[in-house]
Amino acid sequence: NAAAKNAAVEVLTAQGCTVEVSDLYAMGFKATATAEDIKGEVKNADNFCYLEESKLAWEQGKLSDDITKEQSKLTEADLIIFQFPMYWFSVPAILKGWIDRVLTNGFAFSQDKRYSQGVFQDKKAMLSFTTGSLESMFSPTGINGDMNVTLWPLQNGILHYCGFQVLAPQIFWAPSAAAVEDRKSMLESWRTRLQGLLEEKPLSFVPLDCFDEAAFQLKPAVHEKHASEEFGLTVGIHLNKPLPPHSQMKAGYSKTD
Amino acid sequence: NAAAKNAAVEVLTAQGCTVEVSDLYAMGFKATATAEDIKGEVKNADNFCYLEESKLAWEQGKLSDDITKEQSKLTEADLIIFQFPMYWFSVPAILKGWIDRVLTNGFAFSQDKRYSQGVFQDKKAMLSFTTGSLESMFSPTGINGDMNVTLWPLQNGILHYCGFQVLAPQIFWAPSAAAVEDRKSMLESWRTRLQGLLEEKPLSFVPLDCFDEAAFQLKPAVHEKHASEEFGLTVGIHLNKPLPPHSQMKAGYSKTD
Numbered sequence: 001n002a003a004a005k006n007a008a009v010e011v012l013t014a015q016g017c018t019v020e021v022s023d024l025y026a027m028g029f030k031a032t033a034t035a036e037d038i039k040g041e042v043k044n045a046d047n048f049c050y051l052e053e054s055k056l057a058w059e060q061g062k063l064s065d066d067i068t069k070e071q072s073k074l075t076e077a078d079l080i081i082f083q084f085p086m087y088w089f090s091v092p093a094i095l096k097g098w099i100d101r102v103l104t105n106g107f108a109f110s111q112d113k114r115y116s117q118g119v120f121q122d123k124k125a126m127l128s129f130t131t132g133s134l135e136s137m138f139s140p141t142g143i144n145g146d147m148n149v150t151l152w153p154l155q156n157g158i159l160h161y162c163g164f165q166v167l168a169p170q171i172f173w174a175p176s177a178a179a180v181e182d183r184k185s186m187l188e189s190w191r192t193r194l195q196g197l198l199e200e201k202p203l204s205f206v207p208l209d210c211f212d213e214a215a216f217q218l219k220p221a222v223h224e225k226h227a228s229e230e231f232g233l234t235v236g237i238h239l240n241k242p243l244p245p246h247s248q249m250k251a252g253y254s255k256t257d
Numbered sequence: 258n259a260a261a262k263n264a265a266v267e268v269l270t271a272q273g274c275t276v277e278v279s280d281l282y283a284m285g286f287k288a289t290a291t292a293e294d295i296k297g298e299v300k301n302a303d304n305f306c307y308l309e310e311s312k313l314a315w316e317q318g319k320l321s322d323d324i325t326k327e328q329s330k331l332t333e334a335d336l337i338i339f340q341f342p343m344y345w346f347s348v349p350a351i352l353k354g355w356i357d358r359v360l361t362n363g364f365a366f367s368q369d370k371r372y373s374q375g376v377f378q379d380k381k382a383m384l385s386f387t388t389g390s391l392e393s394m395f396s397p398t399g400i401n402g403d404m405n406v407t408l409w410p411l412q413n414g415i416l417h418y419c420g421f422q423v424l425a426p427q428i429f430w431a432p433s434a435a436a437v438e439d440r441k442s443m444l445e446s447w448r449t450r451l452q453g454l455l456e457e458k459p460l461s462f463v464p465l466d467c468f469d470e471a472a473f474q475l476k477p478a479v480h481e482k483h484a485s486e487e488f489g490l491t492v493g494i495h496l497n498k499p500l501p502p503h504s505q506m507k508a509g510y511s512k513t514d
Contacts, residue, residue, distance in 0.1 A: 031288035032351040033344070049433075051389070087290070089414030090347055093354035094289040100350050115400065132308070136472035141480070143372065143465070143473040145409060145493015153407045157346030176306075208400070215393035216400040223398070236402015242497040 001130055003187055004172065005083045008128070011194040020073055024094045030066060031097025037064045055105035063104065070102040079198065080125040080164070086132070089150050099158055108162045116207040118163015124202065125159045126167035127151070128190075135173040140243070147171070148235045151248035156205060156236055165202035168251050201251040206233050258387055260444055261429065262340045265385070268451035277330055281351045287323060288354025294321045312362035320361065327359040336381040336455065337421075343386045346407050356415055365419045373464040375420015381459065382416045383424035384408070385447070392430040397500070404428070405492045408505040413462060413493055422459035425508050458508040463490050 009019045022029075033050050035042050038057040042048060057063045063071075074080065084095050091099070103109070113119045131138070138147040151169060159166045170193065172186050210222045218237065232238030235247050266276045279286075290307050292299050295314040299305060314320045320328075331337065341352050348356070360366070370376045388395070395404040408426060416423045427447055432440050467479045475494065489495030492504050 025289070025291065029289075031354060032282070032286075033349060034282065087357050088353075088360070088418075089410035090353065092290060093350050093357050096345070096347065096353045097288060097350035100344050103345070134472065136474055139474070140495055140497070141475040142494070143463075143468045145413060145491065146495065149406050149493050150410045150414065152402060153346035153410065156402060157407065161345075206400075211400045215391065217393055217396070218398040234402065236406050237399070238397060238403065238500060240397070240499040242499070243495060 001083055001085055004128055004130075004170070004190055007187055007191050008081055008083070008194055011191050012197075015195070015198075017198075020077070022070060022073065022098075024098060027066075029094055029098060030101070031094045033097070033100045037067060037101060038062055039064060051105050054101075058104045058106045067101050067104070070098065071104070071107055074102065074108075074120075074123075078123060079167075080123065081128050082126070083128045085130045089144075090154065103158070103162060113163065114161055114208070115163070116160075116205065116209075118161065120163040121165070123164055124167055124198075125164035126169060127154060127159075128170035128172075130172040130175050132176070133174060134177065135171075146235075146243060148243055148246065148248040152235045155203065155248055156234070160205045166205070167197065167200050167202055168249055171249075203248065203251050204234075206237060258340055258342055261385055261387075261427070261447055264444055264448050265338055265340070265451055268448050269454075272452070272455075274455075277334070279327060279330065279355075281355060284323075286351055286355060287358070288351045290354070290357045294324060294358060295319055296321060308362050311358075315361045315363045324358050324361070327355065328361070328364055331359065331365075331377075331380075334380060336383075336424075338383055338385050340385045341387075343388050346401075347411065360415070360419060370420065371418055371465070372420070373417075373462065373466075375418065377420040378422070380421055381424055381455075382421035383426060384411060384416075385427035385429075387429040387432050389433070390431060391434065392428075403492075403500060405500055405503065405505040409492045412460065412505055413491070417462050423462070424454065424457050424459055425506055428506075460505065460508050461491075463494060 005021065009021060012019050030037075033054070035045070035048050035053070037050075038053055039062045042053050043056060044053070054063065082091070082095065084091050087093075090096070108119055110119070133144055136142050137144045138150070140146045144150070155166050155169070170190055172190075175183050175186060178186070206218070210218060212219055218233075218239075223239065226233060226239060230241070231244035232241040233244075235243050262278065266278060269276050287294075290311070292302070292305050292310070294307075295310055296319045299310050300313060301310070311320065339348070339352065341348050344350075347353070365376055367376070390401055393399050394401045395407070397403040401407070412423050412426070427450065429443050429447075432443060435443070463475075463479075467475060469476055475490075480496065483490060483496060487498070488501035489498040490501075492500050
């Protein structure tokens with residue numbers, strides 16, 4: 001992961017990008033969402049609700065400095081790359097803490113600004129990670145199940161929820177089980193990809209206006225239009241059809257155009 | 258979540274169970290997996306690998322006291338209930354930290370002991386959580402996608418991976434948007450369920466011996482046997498068929514018996 005991060009810094013900097021790194025372990029980044037994230041008095045200390053209190057604190061400029069600093073970086077950024085070792089089918093706790101604390105209600109989303117209408121529509125984000133398991137284990141017939149399913153809560157539920165254009169993930173499959181040359185070639189292909197990364201087409205998600213506004217269900221007209229298609233619309237919304245292959249891994253699959 | 262936890266303690270204690278609560282926030286539980294989790298010298302400080310180092314430390318009895326204490330509780334337990342508010346389609350960072358740090362390589366799984374051959378085959382575990390979103394949003398046609406997909410990495414990738422018999426999740430749908438009476442009846446139905454919880458049949462997962470031992474792919478014979486079935490085997494392994502309804506939410510769906 002360090003090598004992949006270094007490659008990204010190097011290649012993007014060489015292209016003229018300004019690259020800022022948040023090394024969460026080095027920063028000793030606080031992972032847990034608590035009342036200490038708010039400066040001064042909270043609204044309801046007896047029945048503390050983080051979602052509500054952090055929104056209020058954000059509005060009043062009372063979020064703790066470590067959160068505010070990360071939010072400023074996010075505001076500046078055109079592209080965010082999350083580089084991590086996959087732990088237990090998800091991000092490590094320290095990165096989950098960054099997500100829980102920095103993507104504050106109000107700052108990163110609101111009732112009106114979510115998904116394709118989300119706050120960060122003009123920004124891109126992507127996951128770049130290593131796995132412990134072999135690629136075959138994460139195939140549709142593998143024991144871990146389809147990697148698209150594992151990616152859905154992260155890519156749809158976090159990144160796309162905040163409006164980000166989600167670039168295809170960079171997956172380093174089981175590098176610790178790979179030969180040195182294979183590890184080198186994984187890094188080489190990441191370096192090659194990085195050169196064209198900013199021009200890549202993002203993954204497809206179903207636009208918000210395909211859903212009704214009360215229950216957020218697919219509108220009947222959209223349903224009908226796709227009734228005869230081979231695949232469901234996404235990995236999460238499948239219309240009782242097979243999952244579209246690679247919908248969470250390759251750009252360009254879109255049936256709602 | 259506090260009310261749901263209290264109900265569980267009360268009802269299970271009344272049934273004669275000994276209930277132990279790990280309140281992670283109250284404990285100030287450390288969420289991040291770092292070299293400080295290991296007492297004394299680590300093997301490779303320059304290129305610290307948590308998976309390897311924590312396994313070694315577990316073997317040598319050198320894991321930090323907070324981890325060891327939680328592992329002892331786990332060893333004693335017949336049933337573990339994870340009670341949490343769903344944050345960003347997953348567990349809050351502090352609970353992810355418990356998972357990352359307590360379910361140590363060697364203690365909770367090994368190359369030979371995973372999934373249906375897992376370490377905790379004789380124990381039960383379940384998720385009990387609140388959502389921010391309405392249930393309709395987490396339906397197969399809802400904007401968040403099928404809740405079964407969101408549950409797969411948690412229930413299959415963490416709980417079942419360690420061998421636990423996974424009981425159906427208890428989902429408190431959007432309690433903060435619900436009327437007081439509805440919240441009360443959510444708690445009432447949890448209390449009712451708790452009375453028979455220990456006798457419940459767990460969710461179904463595809464047994465390990467349905468997969469080959471090299472690539473962990475479904476064996477061709479299993480594939481063929483299920484070719485004519487209506488649904489794929491699980492939410493993660495779908496054979497290009499629709500996801501089985503409620504496979505991650507209701508017990509009793511099993512096509513491999």
